[in-house]
Amino acid sequence: MISSLSIKNYALIEKLTIDFSRGFSTITGETGAGKSIILGAIGLVLGKRADLTSLKNKEEKCIIEAHFEIAKYNLKPFFEANDLDYEEETIIRREILPSGKSRAFINDSPVNLQELQELSMFLIDIHSQQQTQELSDENVQFKIIDAIANNKETIIEYQLLLKTFKSDQSKLNSILKRQSESKKEQEYNTFLLDELVAAKLKAGEQETLEADFEKLNNVEIIKESLDKALAIANEEQIGVRNNLNEIKISLQKIGSFSTDYSAILERVSSLTIEFDDISQEMNRFSEKLINDPEQLDLISQKLQVIFNLQKKHQVSTVGELLDIQLNLENAVLELGNMEEEITMLNKSIESKRVELDGLADKIHSNREKSIPVLSQKLIAILETLGMPNVRFKIDITGSENYFSNGKDELEFLFSANKGTDFGLLKKVASGGEMSRIMLAVKAILAQYSKLPTLIFDEIDTGVSGEIAIRMGEIMKEMSREMQIFAITHLPQIAAKGEAHFKVSKATVGEDTQSELKLLNQDQRIVEIAQMLSGTVVSESALNHAKALLN
Structure with a gap:
C-alpha cells in the first residue's frame, strides 16, 4: 500500500x-x-x-x-x-x-x-473513466476471465512457447525461400564445381607448371648453354678452374710473408671451392635435362585448363579459383543441409504445436469453468446496484488460430432489462451501467488479485x-x-x-x-453537506451529511 x-x-x-x-x-x-x-x-x-x-x-x-x-x-x-x-x-x-x-x-x-x-x-491500479470504456475490449474481457480461471501461469508458459513456435516458423519460411532460390542455381553451381574439381587444382601449382614449361620448351638452348659453360670452366689448359688453381699456387708462395697476402689466399681458396660447387651443379642440371615432348604437351594442356578457368571466373590465380571452388562446395552442401534443417524444424514445430494445443486446451477448460462463476458474481453485485434484470451471455469458442493468450474467441454479451436482446457492452450499456459493471468487475478481481x-x-x-x-x-x-x-x-x-x-x-x-x-469529522460534515446542497450549506444538508456519515 x-x-x-x-x-x-x-x-x-x-x-x-x-x-x-x-x-x-x-x-x-x-x-x-x-x-x-x-x-x-x-x-x-x-x-x-x-x-x-x-x-x-x-x-x-x-x-x-x-x-x-x-x-x-x-x-x-x-x-x-x-x-x-x-x-x-x-x-x-x-x-x-x-x-x-x-x-x-x-x-x-x-x-x-x-x-x-x-x-x-x-x-497500484489506477482505474480511470477511459478504462471503463476498455471493458468492451476483448483483451480486457479475457483478462477478467483469466484472473478468475487462475490462468496466469499457464498463459505465461503458453506465451513463451508460442514465441519459440513462431520463431521456428519464421526460420522455416526463410529456409524454404532460400531453398527455392538455391535450387534454381544448383544445377549451374554443380556444373561449375565439377569443372573445378576435375581440374584437380593445387595451391601454387601454376607457378611450378609455368617454370617446368619454360624448361621443357627451351631444353636445347639450356643444354647448349650449360655445356658451353662447363667447357669454359673445366678446359684443361685455359679453363677457369685451372686458372684459379694457378692463382692459388702463386699466392701460397707469398702467403706467409704478410697477413694481407694470406687473406687474399684464403678468399681465392673459398672462391675455388664455390666455383667447384657451381661446376658440379651445372653438370647435374645438364645431366637431368631430357627432351620430353609428351610431358611438355601435358603441362601445356594443364596450364590451358587453368587459364580457361581463370578467364571464366574472372580471376588471375589458382588460389582464387580454389576459393571459388570452396564457396561452390559450401553452396551445394548448404542445399543438402537445408533439407536436414527443414526436417528438424518441421519436427520442432509439430512438437511445439502439440504442446501449445495442450496448454490452449487447459486455458480453454479453465475459462469455461470460470464463466458461470463470473456471471453469477457479476449478477449478484449488479442486482444490489439497481440492475435486477441484468444478464450476461459469455461464450468461449475454440479456433485454429494461435492468439497471444490461447486459441479462444470470445463473445461477451449483455442485457440490462427483461425482454431486450443481448448485445455488445459498448453498444447497449449506458454510461451508468458501464460504471456499475466495471465496479463489479473490480470487486470480483479484488478477490483473486494480491x-x-x-x-x-x-x-x-x-x-x-x-x-x-x-x-x-x-x-x-x-x-x-x-x-x-x-x-x-x-x-x-x-x-x-x-x-x-x-x-x-x-x-x-x-x-x-x-x-x-x-x-476531520466536522470538516467532513461540511464538505459532504456542500456536495449535497452547494456552497450555501443548509441545516437539512448538514443533517443529511451526518446521516450519511453515520
Missing part, C-alpha cells in the same frame, strides 16, 4: 506531504481543484513520462516521492532480479530537472522507466442516490483486502470512506496553488 506521498514543484502544487492509511479513502473537490494533479503525480511515480510543463517553477526541479509498504506482497524476487535493495518500506522518487531530463530511483538506486513501470504493476492499492477515478459517472450508496459499500467491502481510493463527486460515496481528503485550489497573491488536506 502507499503510505505517504510528497510533491514539490509540480503543476499547481508548490509543496505537499500527505500520509495515507489502510482501508477506504475518498478524495473530493470541485472540478479543476487539482484531483487530476494528484493522479498525475502518482502516475509519474509509477513510471509515466514527464515533460517541462509539469514544473510549477521552471527554474527548480520537481520531486515526487512515494512510500510503499510491500512486506506482504512477495516482491523480493523482483528486487533481486533487478539488482535493487529490498526494503519493506520501499521509496520511489521521480525528479524532473529544469533541463527537461527525468530521473527515477527505487530505494535511492537509479532505475529506468521500464523497471519503474514493471514494479508499479505490483503496487494488488495492494486500487484507485477509482470517478467510477461513479452516471449514478446517484441509493445506487451511489451501494457502490460506496462495495468499495468499502473491497478495502478489507486492499487499500482503496475513490475520487468522487458523490456525497454518498465520499461518506463511506474511513479517511476523507479534500483537494482545493486557492489564489495566493499572483499565484494559484492546489493542496490536499485530510478532513
Whole structure:
C-alpha cells in the first residue's frame, strides 16, 4: 500500500506531504481543484513520462516521492532480479530537472522507466473513466476471465512457447525461400564445381607448371648453354678452374710473408671451392635435362585448363579459383543441409504445436469453468446496484488460430432489462451501467488479485442516490483486502470512506496553488453537506451529511 506521498514543484502544487492509511479513502473537490494533479503525480511515480510543463517553477526541479509498504506482497524476487535493495518500506522518487531530463530511483538506486513501470504493476491500479470504456475490449474481457480461471501461469508458459513456435516458423519460411532460390542455381553451381574439381587444382601449382614449361620448351638452348659453360670452366689448359688453381699456387708462395697476402689466399681458396660447387651443379642440371615432348604437351594442356578457368571466373590465380571452388562446395552442401534443417524444424514445430494445443486446451477448460462463476458474481453485485434484470451471455469458442493468450474467441454479451436482446457492452450499456459493471468487475478481481492499492477515478459517472450508496459499500467491502481510493463527486460515496481528503485550489497573491488536506469529522460534515446542497450549506444538508456519515 502507499503510505505517504510528497510533491514539490509540480503543476499547481508548490509543496505537499500527505500520509495515507489502510482501508477506504475518498478524495473530493470541485472540478479543476487539482484531483487530476494528484493522479498525475502518482502516475509519474509509477513510471509515466514527464515533460517541462509539469514544473510549477521552471527554474527548480520537481520531486515526487512515494512510500510503499510491500512486506506482504512477495516482491523480493523482483528486487533481486533487478539488482535493487529490498526494503519493506520501499521509496520511489521521480525528479524532473529544469533541463527537461527525468530521473527515477527505487530505494535511492537509479532505475529506468521500464523497471519503474514493471514494479508499479505490483503496487497500484489506477482505474480511470477511459478504462471503463476498455471493458468492451476483448483483451480486457479475457483478462477478467483469466484472473478468475487462475490462468496466469499457464498463459505465461503458453506465451513463451508460442514465441519459440513462431520463431521456428519464421526460420522455416526463410529456409524454404532460400531453398527455392538455391535450387534454381544448383544445377549451374554443380556444373561449375565439377569443372573445378576435375581440374584437380593445387595451391601454387601454376607457378611450378609455368617454370617446368619454360624448361621443357627451351631444353636445347639450356643444354647448349650449360655445356658451353662447363667447357669454359673445366678446359684443361685455359679453363677457369685451372686458372684459379694457378692463382692459388702463386699466392701460397707469398702467403706467409704478410697477413694481407694470406687473406687474399684464403678468399681465392673459398672462391675455388664455390666455383667447384657451381661446376658440379651445372653438370647435374645438364645431366637431368631430357627432351620430353609428351610431358611438355601435358603441362601445356594443364596450364590451358587453368587459364580457361581463370578467364571464366574472372580471376588471375589458382588460389582464387580454389576459393571459388570452396564457396561452390559450401553452396551445394548448404542445399543438402537445408533439407536436414527443414526436417528438424518441421519436427520442432509439430512438437511445439502439440504442446501449445495442450496448454490452449487447459486455458480453454479453465475459462469455461470460470464463466458461470463470473456471471453469477457479476449478477449478484449488479442486482444490489439497481440492475435486477441484468444478464450476461459469455461464450468461449475454440479456433485454429494461435492468439497471444490461447486459441479462444470470445463473445461477451449483455442485457440490462427483461425482454431486450443481448448485445455488445459498448453498444447497449449506458454510461451508468458501464460504471456499475466495471465496479463489479473490480470487486470480483479484488478477490483473486494480491494488488495492494486500487484507485477509482470517478467510477461513479452516471449514478446517484441509493445506487451511489451501494457502490460506496462495495468499495468499502473491497478495502478489507486492499487499500482503496475513490475520487468522487458523490456525497454518498465520499461518506463511506474511513479517511476523507479534500483537494482545493486557492489564489495566493499572483499565484494559484492546489493542496490536499485530510478532513476531520466536522470538516467532513461540511464538505459532504456542500456536495449535497452547494456552497450555501443548509441545516437539512448538514443533517443529511451526518446521516450519511453515520
